[in-house]
Amino acid sequence: MDGTVPRRASRVNGWLGHRSAKPIAFVLACLPFAWLVFAAFTDRLGANPAEALIRSLGEWTLRFLVLVLAITPLRTTLGWPALLRLRRMVGLFVFFYACIHLLAYAAFDMEFDLAAVAADVIKRPFILVGFLAWLLLLPLAATSFNRAIRALGARRWQWLHRLVYMIAVLAVLHFFWMRSGKNNFAEVGVYAAILGSLLAWRLWRRLRA
Amino acid sequence: GKLGSLPGKRSTLDGAVTMEALTSYDDASSYNNFYEFGTDKSDPASYAKTLKPRPWTVAVEGLVNKPTTFDLDALLKLSPMEERVYRLRCVEGWSMVIPWVGYSLSELIKQVQPQGSAKFVEFVTLADPKQMPGLRSSVLGWPYVEGLRLDEAMHPLTLLAFGMYGEVLPNQNGAPLRLVVPWKYGFKSGKSLVKIRFTDKEPRTAWNVAAPQEYGFYSNVNPEVSHPRWSQATERRIGEGSGLFAKRRQTLMFNGYAPQVGQLYAGMDLRKLY
Numbered sequence: 228m229d230g231t232v233p234r235r236a237s238r239v240n241g242w243l244g245h246r247s248a249k250p251i252a253f254v255l256a257c258l259p260f261a262w263l264v265f266a267a268f269t270d271r272l273g274a275n276p277a278e279a280l281i282r283s284l285g286e287w288t289l290r291f292l293v294l295v296l297a298i299t300p301l302r303t304t305l306g307w308p309a310l311l312r313l314r315r316m317v318g319l320f321v322f323f324y325a326c327i328h329l330l331a332y333a334a335f336d337m338e339f340d341l342a343a344v345a346a347d348v349i350k351r352p353f354i355l356v357g358f359l360a361w362l363l364l365l366p367l368a369a370t371s372f373n374r375a376i377r378a379l380g381a382r383r384w385q386w387l388h389r390l391v392y393m394i395a396v397l398a399v400l401h402f403f404w405m406r407s408g409k410n411n412f413a414e415v416g417v418y419a420a421i422l423g424s425l426l427a428w429r430l431w432r433r434l435r436a
Numbered sequence: 437g438k439l440g441s442l443p444g445k446r447s448t449l450d451g452a453v454t455m456e457a458l459t460s461y462d463d464a465s466s467y468n469n470f471y472e473f474g475t476d477k478s479d480p481a482s483y484a485k486t487l488k489p490r491p492w493t494v495a496v497e498g499l500v501n502k503p504t505t506f507d508l509d510a511l512l513k514l515s516p517m518e519e520r521v522y523r524l525r526c527v528e529g530w531s532m533v534i535p536w537v538g539y540s541l542s543e544l545i546k547q548v549q550p551q552g553s554a555k556f557v558e559f560v561t562l563a564d565p566k567q568m569p570g571l572r573s574s575v576l577g578w579p580y581v582e583g584l585r586l587d588e589a590m591h592p593l594t595l596l597a598f599g600m601y602g603e604v605l606p607n608q609n610g611a612p613l614r615l616v617v618p619w620k621y622g623f624k625s626g627k628s629l630v631k632i633r634f635t636d637k638e639p640r641t642a643w644n645v646a647a648p649q650e651y652g653f654y655s656n657v658n659p660e661v662s663h664p665r666w667s668q669a670t671e672r673r674i675g676e677g678s679g680l681f682a683k684r685r686q687t688l689m690f691n692g693y694a695p696q697v698g699q700l701y702a703g704m705d706l707r708k709l710y
Contacts, residue, residue: 267680273478274467275530276680277672338683351665404665410575410646411475 236306243309252313256320259287260327277335284328285357289402289418291321292395296425303432315371318391322368325361353404360397363390392429395422439606442599444517444537449592451696452520458601459532463675465606469526470627471575472561472568473608479570480608487567487628489604489612496544498634499554504547508612512598515543519602520595520616525657525691527621531671536616537599540592550586550634557589558582558639559615560631576642582626583639583653584617585700593618593696619693621655652710656701657691661710 272279295317302310376384403415470480492508525531563579565571595616605611610627643651659669670684
Protein backbone atom coordinates (compact mmCIF):
# COMPACT_ATOMS: atom_id res chain seq x y z
CA MET A 228 0.00 0.00 0.00
CA ASP A 229 2.99 2.28 0.53
CA GLY A 230 2.99 5.28 -1.71
CA THR A 231 -0.59 4.69 -2.85
CA VAL A 232 -2.46 5.96 0.18
CA PRO A 233 -6.14 5.90 -0.82
CA ARG A 234 -7.99 9.20 -1.20
CA ARG A 235 -10.14 8.79 1.89
CA ALA A 236 -7.16 7.86 4.06
CA SER A 237 -5.31 10.92 2.92
CA ARG A 238 -8.29 13.08 3.87
CA VAL A 239 -8.33 11.49 7.36
CA ASN A 240 -4.60 12.09 7.59
CA GLY A 241 -5.26 15.68 6.71
CA TRP A 242 -7.66 16.05 9.63
CA LEU A 243 -5.39 14.21 12.02
CA GLY A 244 -2.46 16.36 11.02
CA HIS A 245 -4.41 19.57 11.42
CA ARG A 246 -3.26 22.04 14.04
CA SER A 247 -6.55 21.73 15.96
CA ALA A 248 -6.63 17.91 16.04
CA LYS A 249 -4.77 17.67 19.33
CA PRO A 250 -6.74 20.31 21.25
CA ILE A 251 -10.00 18.77 20.02
CA ALA A 252 -8.90 15.28 21.09
CA PHE A 253 -7.85 16.73 24.46
CA VAL A 254 -11.26 18.29 25.07
CA LEU A 255 -13.06 15.11 23.99
CA ALA A 256 -10.95 13.01 26.34
CA CYS A 257 -11.78 15.35 29.24
CA LEU A 258 -15.53 15.10 28.66
CA PRO A 259 -16.13 11.87 30.64
CA PHE A 260 -14.34 13.37 33.63
CA ALA A 261 -16.23 16.64 33.31
CA TRP A 262 -19.54 14.78 33.10
CA LEU A 263 -18.76 12.68 36.19
CA VAL A 264 -17.81 15.76 38.23
CA PHE A 265 -20.97 17.53 37.10
CA ALA A 266 -23.11 14.45 37.82
CA ALA A 267 -21.54 14.01 41.27
CA PHE A 268 -22.33 17.58 42.28
CA THR A 269 -25.86 17.53 40.88
CA ASP A 270 -26.85 14.17 42.38
CA ARG A 271 -27.17 12.33 39.07
CA LEU A 272 -25.16 9.24 40.00
CA GLY A 273 -28.01 7.26 41.54
CA ALA A 274 -28.46 5.87 45.04
CA ASN A 275 -24.79 4.94 45.48
CA PRO A 276 -22.81 7.77 43.88
CA ALA A 277 -19.45 6.66 45.29
CA GLU A 278 -19.75 3.23 43.70
CA ALA A 279 -20.99 4.72 40.42
CA LEU A 280 -18.06 7.13 40.34
CA ILE A 281 -15.38 4.52 41.10
CA ARG A 282 -16.78 2.10 38.53
CA SER A 283 -17.21 4.66 35.75
CA LEU A 284 -13.67 5.89 36.23
CA GLY A 285 -12.42 2.30 35.98
CA GLU A 286 -14.39 1.73 32.79
CA TRP A 287 -13.08 4.94 31.25
CA THR A 288 -9.53 3.83 32.06
CA LEU A 289 -10.19 0.61 30.17
CA ARG A 290 -11.71 2.46 27.22
CA PHE A 291 -8.69 4.73 26.89
CA LEU A 292 -6.45 1.68 27.13
CA VAL A 293 -8.35 0.17 24.21
CA LEU A 294 -7.96 3.44 22.30
CA VAL A 295 -4.24 3.75 22.84
CA LEU A 296 -3.62 0.14 21.82
CA ALA A 297 -5.79 0.57 18.73
CA ILE A 298 -3.66 3.42 17.38
CA THR A 299 -0.86 1.36 15.83
CA PRO A 300 -3.13 -1.25 14.20
CA LEU A 301 -5.41 1.48 12.84
CA ARG A 302 -2.68 3.68 11.47
CA THR A 303 -1.00 0.71 9.81
CA THR A 304 -3.99 -1.08 8.34
CA LEU A 305 -5.99 2.00 7.38
CA GLY A 306 -3.05 4.09 6.30
CA TRP A 307 -3.46 6.86 8.90
CA PRO A 308 0.14 7.56 9.94
CA ALA A 309 -0.91 10.94 11.37
CA LEU A 310 -2.78 9.09 14.14
CA LEU A 311 0.59 8.68 15.82
CA ARG A 312 0.44 12.35 16.83
CA LEU A 313 -2.30 11.53 19.33
CA ARG A 314 -0.78 8.41 20.88
CA ARG A 315 1.13 10.03 23.71
CA MET A 316 -1.85 12.10 24.78
CA VAL A 317 -4.22 9.12 24.76
CA GLY A 318 -1.67 7.16 26.78
CA LEU A 319 -1.46 9.95 29.33
CA PHE A 320 -5.26 9.94 29.58
CA VAL A 321 -5.08 6.23 30.48
CA PHE A 322 -2.80 7.31 33.31
CA PHE A 323 -5.06 10.21 34.28
CA TYR A 324 -8.23 8.08 34.52
CA ALA A 325 -6.33 5.29 36.31
CA CYS A 326 -5.08 7.81 38.89
CA ILE A 327 -8.49 9.28 39.66
CA HIS A 328 -10.01 5.78 39.67
CA LEU A 329 -7.49 4.83 42.37
CA LEU A 330 -7.97 8.14 44.15
CA ALA A 331 -11.77 7.74 44.19
CA TYR A 332 -11.43 4.22 45.60
CA ALA A 333 -9.01 5.44 48.29
CA ALA A 334 -11.29 8.37 49.14
CA PHE A 335 -14.78 6.89 49.03
CA ASP A 336 -14.21 3.22 49.85
CA MET A 337 -11.26 3.62 52.23
CA GLU A 338 -11.67 7.18 53.50
CA PHE A 339 -7.97 7.80 52.83
CA ASP A 340 -6.96 5.33 55.52
CA LEU A 341 -3.66 4.35 53.91
CA ALA A 342 -3.13 1.38 56.24
CA ALA A 343 -6.53 0.07 55.21
CA VAL A 344 -5.67 0.59 51.54
CA ALA A 345 -2.40 -1.34 51.99
CA ALA A 346 -4.19 -4.18 53.79
CA ASP A 347 -6.85 -4.25 51.08
CA VAL A 348 -4.27 -4.34 48.28
CA ILE A 349 -2.56 -7.34 49.87
CA LYS A 350 -5.72 -9.15 50.80
CA ARG A 351 -7.88 -8.89 47.72
CA PRO A 352 -6.35 -10.26 44.52
CA PHE A 353 -8.57 -8.10 42.35
CA ILE A 354 -7.41 -4.92 44.09
CA LEU A 355 -3.80 -6.13 43.95
CA VAL A 356 -4.01 -6.70 40.21
CA GLY A 357 -5.55 -3.27 39.63
CA PHE A 358 -2.92 -1.67 41.83
CA LEU A 359 -0.12 -3.45 39.94
CA ALA A 360 -1.51 -2.20 36.65
CA TRP A 361 -1.43 1.35 38.03
CA LEU A 362 2.15 0.87 39.31
CA LEU A 363 3.27 -0.26 35.87
CA LEU A 364 1.74 2.87 34.37
CA LEU A 365 4.06 5.04 36.49
CA PRO A 366 7.30 4.46 34.53
CA LEU A 367 5.42 4.91 31.27
CA ALA A 368 3.95 8.24 32.33
CA ALA A 369 7.32 9.31 33.76
CA THR A 370 9.09 8.67 30.46
CA SER A 371 6.44 10.11 28.18
CA PHE A 372 8.22 13.37 27.30
CA ASN A 373 10.76 13.87 24.51
CA ARG A 374 13.77 14.35 26.73
CA ALA A 375 13.13 10.99 28.42
CA ILE A 376 12.93 9.29 25.04
CA ARG A 377 16.25 10.83 24.01
CA ALA A 378 17.86 9.98 27.35
CA LEU A 379 16.74 6.36 27.22
CA GLY A 380 17.35 5.89 23.53
CA ALA A 381 14.51 4.89 21.23
CA ARG A 382 15.18 1.19 21.59
CA ARG A 383 15.18 1.02 25.34
CA TRP A 384 12.24 3.43 25.50
CA GLN A 385 10.23 1.21 23.20
CA TRP A 386 11.16 -1.87 25.16
CA LEU A 387 10.03 -0.19 28.38
CA HIS A 388 6.76 0.94 26.86
CA ARG A 389 5.88 -2.61 25.86
CA LEU A 390 4.80 -2.82 29.51
CA VAL A 391 1.49 -1.53 28.24
CA TYR A 392 0.69 -5.04 27.00
CA MET A 393 1.07 -6.40 30.50
CA ILE A 394 -0.98 -3.49 31.84
CA ALA A 395 -3.78 -4.43 29.43
CA VAL A 396 -3.75 -8.04 30.64
CA LEU A 397 -3.78 -6.95 34.30
CA ALA A 398 -6.57 -4.43 33.69
CA VAL A 399 -8.82 -7.05 32.10
CA LEU A 400 -8.02 -9.49 34.91
CA HIS A 401 -8.90 -6.77 37.45
CA PHE A 402 -12.26 -6.20 35.73
CA PHE A 403 -12.88 -9.95 35.38
CA TRP A 404 -12.26 -10.57 39.06
CA MET A 405 -14.42 -7.64 40.04
CA ARG A 406 -17.33 -9.05 38.04
CA SER A 407 -16.76 -12.69 38.93
CA GLY A 408 -18.91 -12.46 42.06
CA LYS A 409 -21.92 -11.75 39.91
CA ASN A 410 -20.87 -14.22 37.20
CA ASN A 411 -21.44 -11.29 34.92
CA PHE A 412 -18.80 -11.50 32.22
CA ALA A 413 -20.52 -10.04 29.17
CA GLU A 414 -18.74 -6.67 29.28
CA VAL A 415 -15.50 -8.22 30.48
CA GLY A 416 -15.69 -10.46 27.42
CA VAL A 417 -16.09 -7.48 25.11
CA TYR A 418 -13.01 -5.73 26.51
CA ALA A 419 -11.01 -8.98 26.54
CA ALA A 420 -11.94 -9.67 22.92
CA ILE A 421 -11.00 -6.19 21.72
CA LEU A 422 -7.75 -5.99 23.68
CA GLY A 423 -6.96 -9.61 22.79
CA SER A 424 -7.35 -8.98 19.08
CA LEU A 425 -5.26 -5.80 19.29
CA LEU A 426 -2.47 -7.80 20.91
CA ALA A 427 -2.96 -10.75 18.53
CA TRP A 428 -2.62 -8.41 15.56
CA ARG A 429 0.81 -7.34 16.84
CA LEU A 430 1.88 -10.93 17.41
CA TRP A 431 0.68 -11.96 13.97
CA ARG A 432 2.58 -9.13 12.31
CA ARG A 433 5.74 -9.99 14.20
CA LEU A 434 5.54 -13.66 13.27
CA ARG A 435 4.89 -12.78 9.65
CA ALA A 436 7.81 -10.40 9.44
CA GLY B 437 -44.65 6.10 45.59
CA LYS B 438 -48.10 5.91 44.01
CA LEU B 439 -49.04 2.25 44.31
CA GLY B 440 -52.00 0.79 46.21
CA SER B 441 -52.02 1.61 49.89
CA LEU B 442 -51.23 -1.18 52.35
CA PRO B 443 -51.20 0.11 55.91
CA GLY B 444 -49.80 -1.84 58.83
CA LYS B 445 -49.94 -1.36 62.57
CA ARG B 446 -46.54 -0.50 63.97
CA SER B 447 -45.06 -3.75 65.29
CA THR B 448 -44.51 -4.10 69.05
CA LEU B 449 -42.14 -7.04 68.61
CA ASP B 450 -38.71 -6.60 70.22
CA GLY B 451 -36.26 -5.20 67.67
CA ALA B 452 -38.85 -4.84 64.90
CA VAL B 453 -38.82 -1.04 64.64
CA THR B 454 -35.49 0.76 64.43
CA MET B 455 -35.58 4.51 65.02
CA GLU B 456 -32.87 5.20 62.39
CA ALA B 457 -33.61 7.56 59.51
CA LEU B 458 -35.49 5.86 56.68
CA THR B 459 -33.90 5.44 53.28
CA SER B 460 -35.83 7.46 50.69
CA TYR B 461 -38.48 5.57 48.76
CA ASP B 462 -36.76 6.58 45.53
CA ASP B 463 -33.44 5.04 46.55
CA ALA B 464 -35.08 1.90 47.95
CA SER B 465 -37.05 1.37 44.74
CA SER B 466 -34.35 2.27 42.20
CA TYR B 467 -31.21 0.59 43.57
CA ASN B 468 -32.01 -3.10 43.64
CA ASN B 469 -30.52 -6.51 43.08
CA PHE B 470 -33.14 -8.65 41.34
CA TYR B 471 -31.24 -10.59 38.68
CA GLU B 472 -34.39 -11.88 37.02
CA PHE B 473 -34.55 -8.37 35.56
CA GLY B 474 -30.82 -7.85 34.92
CA THR B 475 -27.63 -7.61 36.95
CA ASP B 476 -27.28 -3.84 36.99
CA LYS B 477 -28.81 -2.23 40.03
CA SER B 478 -30.92 0.08 37.89
CA ASP B 479 -32.24 -2.83 35.78
CA PRO B 480 -35.06 -3.99 38.11
CA ALA B 481 -36.64 -0.52 38.24
CA SER B 482 -36.35 -0.28 34.43
CA TYR B 483 -37.55 -3.73 33.45
CA ALA B 484 -39.76 -5.11 36.23
CA LYS B 485 -42.85 -3.46 34.72
CA THR B 486 -43.49 -6.74 32.87
CA LEU B 487 -44.01 -8.63 36.12
CA LYS B 488 -47.70 -9.35 36.79
CA PRO B 489 -48.20 -9.50 40.57
CA ARG B 490 -51.87 -10.49 40.18
CA PRO B 491 -53.32 -13.09 40.01
CA TRP B 492 -50.73 -14.86 42.16
CA THR B 493 -50.59 -18.08 44.13
CA VAL B 494 -48.02 -19.57 46.47
CA ALA B 495 -47.68 -23.34 46.84
CA VAL B 496 -46.69 -24.34 50.37
CA GLU B 497 -45.64 -27.99 50.29
CA GLY B 498 -43.16 -30.67 51.28
CA LEU B 499 -42.95 -32.11 54.78
CA VAL B 500 -46.16 -30.56 56.11
CA ASN B 501 -49.47 -32.03 57.22
CA LYS B 502 -51.55 -29.53 55.30
CA PRO B 503 -49.91 -28.67 51.95
CA THR B 504 -51.83 -25.71 50.57
CA THR B 505 -51.77 -23.46 47.53
CA PHE B 506 -52.68 -20.01 48.79
CA ASP B 507 -54.17 -17.29 46.68
CA LEU B 508 -52.60 -13.88 47.25
CA ASP B 509 -55.86 -12.51 48.68
CA ALA B 510 -55.98 -15.33 51.21
CA LEU B 511 -52.40 -14.57 52.24
CA LEU B 512 -53.17 -10.86 52.62
CA LYS B 513 -55.92 -11.78 55.12
CA LEU B 514 -54.06 -14.56 56.92
CA SER B 515 -52.77 -12.35 59.72
CA PRO B 516 -52.93 -8.63 60.62
CA MET B 517 -50.45 -6.44 58.73
CA GLU B 518 -47.67 -4.90 60.77
CA GLU B 519 -45.20 -2.19 59.90
CA ARG B 520 -41.59 -3.16 60.67
CA VAL B 521 -38.65 -0.85 60.15
CA TYR B 522 -35.63 -3.06 59.45
CA ARG B 523 -32.05 -2.40 58.53
CA LEU B 524 -31.16 -4.11 55.25
CA ARG B 525 -27.50 -5.01 54.78
CA CYS B 526 -26.43 -6.10 51.31
CA VAL B 527 -23.49 -8.50 51.01
CA GLU B 528 -21.94 -5.91 48.65
CA GLY B 529 -21.33 -3.52 51.54
CA TRP B 530 -24.24 -1.08 51.45
CA SER B 531 -27.29 -0.77 53.65
CA MET B 532 -30.72 0.83 53.84
CA VAL B 533 -33.48 1.28 56.44
CA ILE B 534 -36.85 0.22 55.08
CA PRO B 535 -40.36 0.24 56.55
CA TRP B 536 -41.84 -3.07 55.44
CA VAL B 537 -45.47 -4.16 55.75
CA GLY B 538 -46.31 -7.79 56.43
CA TYR B 539 -46.42 -10.36 59.20
CA SER B 540 -44.17 -13.02 60.73
CA LEU B 541 -43.61 -15.95 58.38
CA SER B 542 -44.34 -18.18 61.38
CA GLU B 543 -48.05 -17.26 61.04
CA LEU B 544 -48.12 -18.97 57.64
CA ILE B 545 -45.95 -21.87 58.78
CA LYS B 546 -48.35 -22.66 61.66
CA GLN B 547 -51.22 -23.00 59.17
CA VAL B 548 -49.56 -25.80 57.20
CA GLN B 549 -48.27 -27.73 60.24
CA PRO B 550 -44.70 -28.85 59.49
CA GLN B 551 -43.93 -32.49 60.25
CA GLY B 552 -41.29 -33.47 62.79
CA SER B 553 -38.89 -34.43 60.00
CA ALA B 554 -38.96 -30.89 58.49
CA LYS B 555 -35.66 -29.16 59.26
CA PHE B 556 -35.35 -26.56 56.51
CA VAL B 557 -37.54 -24.28 54.43
CA GLU B 558 -36.88 -23.52 50.80
CA PHE B 559 -38.15 -20.35 49.10
CA VAL B 560 -38.57 -20.35 45.34
CA THR B 561 -38.86 -17.18 43.26
CA LEU B 562 -40.94 -16.97 40.09
CA ALA B 563 -38.97 -17.88 36.94
CA ASP B 564 -41.08 -16.87 33.95
CA PRO B 565 -39.05 -15.75 30.92
CA LYS B 566 -42.10 -13.92 29.56
CA GLN B 567 -42.18 -11.65 32.61
CA MET B 568 -38.48 -11.66 33.49
CA PRO B 569 -35.99 -10.69 30.76
CA GLY B 570 -32.98 -11.42 33.00
CA LEU B 571 -33.65 -15.17 32.81
CA ARG B 572 -32.03 -15.16 29.37
CA SER B 573 -28.67 -14.77 31.06
CA SER B 574 -27.11 -17.68 32.88
CA VAL B 575 -25.73 -15.57 35.74
CA LEU B 576 -27.47 -17.86 38.21
CA GLY B 577 -29.37 -21.13 37.98
CA TRP B 578 -33.10 -20.38 37.73
CA PRO B 579 -35.39 -20.40 39.53
CA TYR B 580 -33.77 -18.45 42.34
CA VAL B 581 -33.86 -20.61 45.44
CA GLU B 582 -33.16 -19.47 48.98
CA GLY B 583 -33.49 -21.29 52.26
CA LEU B 584 -33.55 -21.07 56.04
CA ARG B 585 -33.31 -23.52 58.88
CA LEU B 586 -36.81 -24.14 60.28
CA ASP B 587 -35.99 -22.35 63.56
CA GLU B 588 -34.75 -19.32 61.61
CA ALA B 589 -37.92 -19.36 59.52
CA MET B 590 -40.03 -19.57 62.69
CA HIS B 591 -38.24 -16.62 64.34
CA PRO B 592 -40.77 -13.78 64.75
CA LEU B 593 -38.44 -11.26 63.06
CA THR B 594 -38.53 -13.29 59.82
CA LEU B 595 -41.05 -11.31 57.86
CA LEU B 596 -43.33 -12.22 55.00
CA ALA B 597 -43.64 -8.78 53.39
CA PHE B 598 -46.35 -7.57 51.03
CA GLY B 599 -45.61 -3.87 51.14
CA MET B 600 -43.20 -1.08 52.02
CA TYR B 601 -43.62 2.59 52.90
CA GLY B 602 -47.35 1.94 53.50
CA GLU B 603 -47.94 0.69 49.96
CA VAL B 604 -47.92 -2.65 48.16
CA LEU B 605 -44.44 -3.72 47.05
CA PRO B 606 -43.15 -2.25 43.79
CA ASN B 607 -42.35 -5.02 41.30
CA GLN B 608 -38.61 -4.35 41.53
CA ASN B 609 -38.70 -4.95 45.29
CA GLY B 610 -40.28 -8.40 44.94
CA ALA B 611 -44.04 -7.94 44.43
CA PRO B 612 -46.43 -9.31 45.41
CA LEU B 613 -44.72 -10.98 48.35
CA ARG B 614 -41.19 -11.57 49.55
CA LEU B 615 -39.20 -12.63 52.53
CA VAL B 616 -37.27 -10.21 54.74
CA VAL B 617 -34.67 -11.73 57.09
CA PRO B 618 -33.05 -8.64 58.61
CA TRP B 619 -30.03 -10.28 60.26
CA LYS B 620 -28.83 -11.94 57.05
CA TYR B 621 -27.37 -10.45 53.89
CA GLY B 622 -30.09 -9.22 51.56
CA PHE B 623 -29.83 -12.01 49.00
CA LYS B 624 -31.20 -14.45 51.60
CA SER B 625 -34.56 -12.66 51.37
CA GLY B 626 -36.18 -14.17 48.28
CA LYS B 627 -38.49 -12.00 46.19
CA SER B 628 -41.72 -12.69 44.24
CA LEU B 629 -42.17 -16.07 45.93
CA VAL B 630 -44.20 -18.81 44.23
CA LYS B 631 -43.25 -21.81 46.34
CA ILE B 632 -42.33 -22.51 49.95
CA ARG B 633 -41.16 -26.06 50.55
CA PHE B 634 -40.33 -27.86 53.81
CA THR B 635 -37.47 -30.35 53.59
CA ASP B 636 -35.16 -32.45 55.73
CA LYS B 637 -32.07 -31.43 53.73
CA GLU B 638 -30.28 -28.10 53.53
CA PRO B 639 -31.64 -26.39 50.42
CA ARG B 640 -29.27 -25.83 47.48
CA THR B 641 -29.45 -22.05 47.49
CA ALA B 642 -28.76 -20.06 44.31
CA TRP B 643 -25.68 -18.11 45.39
CA ASN B 644 -24.22 -21.01 47.31
CA VAL B 645 -24.41 -23.14 44.16
CA ALA B 646 -22.98 -20.34 41.97
CA ALA B 647 -20.02 -19.46 44.24
CA PRO B 648 -19.77 -21.74 47.30
CA GLN B 649 -16.46 -20.24 48.46
CA GLU B 650 -18.06 -16.78 48.57
CA TYR B 651 -21.62 -17.38 49.78
CA GLY B 652 -22.52 -19.85 52.48
CA PHE B 653 -25.93 -21.22 53.37
CA TYR B 654 -26.23 -19.13 56.53
CA SER B 655 -24.93 -15.76 55.27
CA ASN B 656 -25.57 -14.02 58.56
CA VAL B 657 -24.33 -10.43 58.62
CA ASN B 658 -20.94 -10.71 60.30
CA PRO B 659 -18.35 -7.92 60.34
CA GLU B 660 -15.63 -10.37 61.39
CA VAL B 661 -15.93 -12.74 58.44
CA SER B 662 -14.79 -11.05 55.23
CA HIS B 663 -16.13 -11.85 51.86
CA PRO B 664 -13.16 -13.33 49.91
CA ARG B 665 -13.08 -10.17 47.80
CA TRP B 666 -13.90 -7.46 50.32
CA SER B 667 -14.15 -6.69 54.00
CA GLN B 668 -17.55 -6.82 55.68
CA ALA B 669 -16.44 -4.64 58.61
CA THR B 670 -18.11 -1.48 57.34
CA GLU B 671 -21.00 -0.47 55.16
CA ARG B 672 -22.19 2.51 53.16
CA ARG B 673 -25.64 3.69 54.24
CA ILE B 674 -27.43 4.66 51.06
CA GLY B 675 -28.55 8.29 50.95
CA GLU B 676 -26.58 9.35 54.01
CA GLY B 677 -24.71 12.67 53.82
CA SER B 678 -25.80 13.12 50.20
CA GLY B 679 -23.97 9.92 49.38
CA LEU B 680 -20.49 10.84 48.29
CA PHE B 681 -18.84 12.13 51.43
CA ALA B 682 -20.64 10.19 54.15
CA LYS B 683 -18.49 8.20 56.52
CA ARG B 684 -18.95 4.46 56.25
CA ARG B 685 -20.66 2.83 59.23
CA GLN B 686 -19.40 -0.05 61.31
CA THR B 687 -21.32 -3.20 60.40
CA LEU B 688 -22.92 -4.83 63.44
CA MET B 689 -22.98 -8.54 64.27
CA PHE B 690 -26.22 -10.04 62.92
CA ASN B 691 -26.89 -6.57 61.49
CA GLY B 692 -27.62 -5.33 65.02
CA TYR B 693 -30.17 -8.09 65.73
CA ALA B 694 -27.83 -10.15 67.94
CA PRO B 695 -29.99 -9.74 71.09
CA GLN B 696 -32.96 -11.21 69.23
CA VAL B 697 -31.33 -13.93 67.11
CA GLY B 698 -27.90 -14.65 68.59
CA GLN B 699 -29.12 -17.72 70.49
CA LEU B 700 -30.08 -19.43 67.21
CA TYR B 701 -26.36 -19.85 66.52
CA ALA B 702 -25.04 -20.69 69.98
CA GLY B 703 -22.06 -23.05 69.74
CA MET B 704 -21.73 -22.74 65.96
CA ASP B 705 -18.43 -21.78 64.35
CA LEU B 706 -19.60 -18.84 62.27
CA ARG B 707 -16.28 -18.66 60.42
CA LYS B 708 -16.89 -22.11 58.98
CA LEU B 709 -20.65 -21.81 58.67
CA TYR B 710 -20.58 -18.40 57.02
